Amino acid sequence: MRKAIGALAFLGLLVLLLACLGLMAGSTSIPAASVWAAFFERGTPDAMGAVVREVRLPEVLTAILAGSGLAVGGLLMQAVFRNPLAGPGVLGITSGASLGVAVVVLAQPLWSFLPVSAGMMTTLAALIGALAVLLLIVLADRRLGDAATLLIVGLMVGYFVSAFTSLLQASGEARALKGFVLWGMGSFAGTTLADLPMLAIPVLMAAAVAFTLGKPLNALMLGEQEAAALGVATGRVRLLAIASTGVLAGSITAWCGPIAFLGLAVPHVARALFRTADHRLLLPAVVLLGAALALACDLLLRAFPAMHGVPLNVVTSLLGVPVVLWVLIRGRNWGTRS
Amino acid sequence: MSGEMVLTSVDLAIGHGKVRLAEGLAVQLRAGSLTALLGPNGVGKSTLLNTLAGLQAPLDGQAFVTGSNIHAMPAKERARKIALVSTHRPSVALLTVEALVGLGRHPWTGPWGRFSAADAEAVERAMEQAGVLHLRTRNMEHCSDGERQKVHIARALAQETPLMLLDEPTAFLDLPNRAAIVRLLRENALKAGRAVLFSTHDLQLALDLCDRLLLLRGKDGVWQGTPQEALRSGELQRTFAGAGVQFDAEGTHRFLH
Numbered sequence: 001m002r003k004a005i006g007a008l009a010f011l012g013l014l015v016l017l018l019a020c021l022g023l024m025a026g027s028t029s030i031p032a033a034s035v036w037a038a039f040f041e042r043g044t045p046d047a048m049g050a051v052v053r054e055v056r057l058p059e060v061l062t063a064i065l066a067g068s069g070l071a072v073g074g075l076l077m078q079a080v081f082r083n084p085l086a087g088p089g090v091l092g093i094t095s096g097a098s099l100g101v102a103v104v105v106l107a108q109p110l111w112s113f114l115p116v117s118a119g120m121m122t123t124l125a126a127l128i129g130a131l132a133v134l135l136l137i138v139l140a141d142r143r144l145g146d147a148a149t150l151l152i153v154g155l156m157v158g159y160f161v162s163a164f165t166s167l168l169q170a171s172g173e174a175r176a177l178k179g180f181v182l183w184g185m186g187s188f189a190g191t192t193l194a195d196l197p198m199l200a201i202p203v204l205m206a207a208a209v210a211f212t213l214g215k216p217l218n219a220l221m222l223g224e225q226e227a228a229a230l231g232v233a234t235g236r237v238r239l240l241a242i243a244s245t246g247v248l249a250g251s252i253t254a255w256c257g258p259i260a261f262l263g264l265a266v267p268h269v270a271r272a273l274f275r276t277a278d279h280r281l282l283l284p285a286v287v288l289l290g291a292a293l294a295l296a297c298d299l300l301l302r303a304f305p306a307m308h309g310v311p312l313n314v315v316t317s318l319l320g321v322p323v324v325l326w327v328l329i330r331g332r333n334w335g336t337r338s
Numbered sequence: 339m340s341g342e343m344v345l346t347s348v349d350l351a352i353g354h355g356k357v358r359l360a361e362g363l364a365v366q367l368r369a370g371s372l373t374a375l376l377g378p379n380g381v382g383k384s385t386l387l388n389t390l391a392g393l394q395a396p397l398d399g400q401a402f403v404t405g406s407n408i409h410a411m412p413a414k415e416r417a418r419k420i421a422l423v424s425t426h427r428p429s430v431a432l433l434t435v436e437a438l439v440g441l442g443r444h445p446w447t448g449p450w451g452r453f454s455a456a457d458a459e460a461v462e463r464a465m466e467q468a469g470v471l472h473l474r475t476r477n478m479e480h481c482s483d484g485e486r487q488k489v490h491i492a493r494a495l496a497q498e499t500p501l502m503l504l505d506e507p508t509a510f511l512d513l514p515n516r517a518a519i520v521r522l523l524r525e526n527a528l529k530a531g532r533a534v535l536f537s538t539h540d541l542q543l544a545l546d547l548c549d550r551l552l553l554l555r556g557k558d559g560v561w562q563g564t565p566q567e568a569l570r571s572g573e574l575q576r577t578f579a580g581a582g583v584q585f586d587a588e589g590t591h592r593f594l595h
Contacts, residue, residue: 082428215451219444221433222493223426228393230444230497231417277432280451 004274004281011288015064018295022060023052025303030056055189058196059298063188066252067262067294069203071286072210073245074263075270079217079279080241081141084327085151087264088249092133092158095165097253098184100129102165105180106172123198123254130250133157134242185311186257188298195255202251206244207287213241214280221277260313261320266290268327293319341369344404344500344533345390351398352382352389358397359385362559365401365552367533369500372524373562374544375537377554377577383537384425386554387503390535391422403501417445421494423504427486435481435489436474439465442496461496467526468492469518484515488522495526502527504536508543516540520547545569545589553577565589 023035030048038049070088077086088094104111104118104125111121140153169177183190191199216237219227228234252259270285271277297315301307344367351361359382367373375383388394390401392408401408403419411419421442430438442464443457453461465471468488473481481489487507494502504523508516520536520543527534527549535552538544544551545565553561553573561573568574575585582594 212449215444215447215449218451219441221428221430222438222441223424223428225388225393225424225426226422228413229391229417229420229422229424230441231414232444233413271432275432277430278437 004276007274008284008288011285011292015288015291015295018292018299019060019064022063022295022299022302023056025299026051026056027302027305027308029303054193058191058193059189060295061196062191062199062256063294063298064291065199065203066188066256066259067266067290067292068287069207069248069252069290070259070263071266071270071290071293072207072283073248074265075267075279075282075286076210076213076217076241076245077263078267079220080238081150082220082223083150084268085264085324086154087261088130088245089258089260090151090264091137091154092156092161093130093137093246093249094253094258095158095161096129096131096133097126097250098129098258099161099165099168100125100127100250101183101254102168102180105183106168106176108176119195119198119255123202123251126254127202127247127250129161130253131243131246133161134246138238138242183257184313186259186313186316188256188294188312190257191255199251199255202247206247206251209240209244211283213237214278214283217241217279218277257313260317261324262290262293262316265320265323266293268323269293341371341531341533343367344369345401345535347390347399347401349399350389350396350401352385352394353397354385354394360554360556360559361398363399363554365390365560366562367501367535367550369531369533370528371533371549372520372527372547373533373535373550373552374548375535375552375554376539376541376544376574377537381554381556383554384505387422387505387535387537388424390501391420391503392416393422414445417497417499419499419501421497421499421502423490423494423502423507425505425509427490431477431479433478434474435470435476435478435492436461436465438478438489439470439492439496442493445497460498464492464496467495467529468522484511484518487511487515487519491519491522495530500532502532502534504534506538507536508538508540516543517547524548541574541591542589 024030024032030052034048035052038052074087077088077091078084101122104122136157137154141150144150169180172180216232219230219232220237224234266286266289267282270282270289274281274285276282297312300315301310301312345365347363347365350363351358352363353359375386377383385394389396390408395409408416440461443453443460447453447457465474468491470485470488470492473485478486478489491507507519511519523534523536524547526532548565550562551565551568553568555577569585569587569589583591584594585591
């Protein structure tokens with residue numbers, strides 16, 4: 001236990017370090033002293049200070065929220081479905097959120113009469129899309145009860161939903177279309193300081209709910225029946241886990257685009273690093289690891305001039321796919337389902 | 339048969355929805371006794387165990403554990419009175435034997451699952467009683483089938499309940515392991531004063547090592563008694579009637595051509 005706390009502290013420091021680097025690095029690198037000055041010195045900030053506070057700070061905070069939120073969502077899905085390959089992306093949840101965003105971005109006339117800001121509207125639509133797909137997945141899981149089939153159903157739902165997104169794209173107006181395509185490549189740079197609460201509040205609320213589920217998720221590893229016999233209200237735990245995953249994936253997708261593989265891969269890295277199946281430890285571990293990984297990906301894109309213009313999803317996929325393959329081939333950090 | 343009554347059911351009917359598997363069941367289990375649940379496949383042994391465990395509502399009638407209605411008590415309280423080892427034995431990777439046995443303390447710990455000294459002691463005792471103390475740091479995936487079953491029984495022991503239900507705990511095990519599991523259950527029932535009920539297809543083990551037999555016969559309800567009574571009265575023969583099996587007075591069964 002002491003070793004685990006040490007490892008968590010180390011990861012915490014790593015996140016802090018990456019965040020500081022994230023504030024410094026970019027198309028113009030800003031020295032640490034100026035970053036310090038931007039936050040802690042009185043008076044109107046200079047141009048560099050403004051960049052740090054208005055551009056880089058929201059980006060760094062968004063990366064932290066998105067990385068940790070998606071990782072928590074992945075951990076919850078893997079525990080609830082007792083399936084190592086479950087994650088917000090694979091089960092079509094992000095596709096649902098994308099459809100919501102597509103409706104808002106590409107079919108603006110449909111809702112422009114409503115007195116809501118575009119950011120708020122996007123968040124709501126993505127949440128609804130994500131939760132709708134989750135509902136379908138839950139119903140399918142009830143009927144199938146088989147891990148492999150469920151994944152295929154998730155992929156199919158994803159394709160099905162994406163078809164509607166394509167339809168909207170085909171009929172979308174050129175400027176809106178460009179915006180949607182760029183959004184689809186994933187980015188942590190789409191938020192201003194004023195937008196942040198719309199991302200942070202749902203993510204923090206859902207993560208708080210997730211943190212109360214550590215103990216029952218451990219019991220669920222034994223199977224639905226055993227968990228129920230141990231006194232776990234399995235239906236309620238399942239519902240809470242699924243609802244928080246929907247909120248996490250929905251709000252993050254709304255602001256950052258459909259980020260691939262982060263939610264699926266981080267829990268496996270956490271299990272391998274901490275050598276544990278205890279969700280009370282895995283929850284803080286994936287939060288820190290997810291944040292660190294997201295910050296690292298973001299940093300990679302900004303610190304090196306050669307990487308400018310490379311979409312975020314390219315990096316997360318290049319990192320995430322090997323992890324998934326490793327899980328499949330090695331198969332040892334996960335037991336059999338039945 | 340001096341132990342106090344732990345489980346009683348009154349006119350219990352079990353099944354799923356409109357399918358009634360068995361009815362009029364009057365089951366009585368006393369503290370300190372090991373009872374084998376016998377009956378042909380599909381007669382509803384698992385359904386009876388799940389119903390008695392409170393995971394499934396009865397179609398009729400009631401069941402009581404130490405005086406409380408099993409299907410009307412809070413889940414956490416029920417988990418402090420009834421432990422269940424079902425046939426489902428997932429081998430979760432990265433989960434050590436000790437951690438799995440520790441999950442048995444679930445109904446006794448607070449919202450974060452922190453162990454008190456009493457919880458740690460119960461886990462220690464359970465591992466010792468089930469004979470898996472030497473495996474404590476081993477991962478479940480590296481345990482044999484027999485070891486895994488003992489670990490799951492240890493988990494149920496750690497739950498410290500007056501009633502323990504097991505669904506085919508000896509299935510898929512070799513002869514020495516089957517005997518070891520039933521002896522373990524018998525010893526624990528006696529020492530800890532638990533009522534233990536397990537379903538099995540292992541007639542010989544049931545006849546030789548159990549205090550009581552519970553014969554489940556669908557619409558004809560249940561018959562309960564000692565193995566000797568079951569043989570002498572011909573009740574065992576009747577339960578497996580039509581299966582082409584014959585029992586002699588010693589309980590040896592032969593398959594008829």
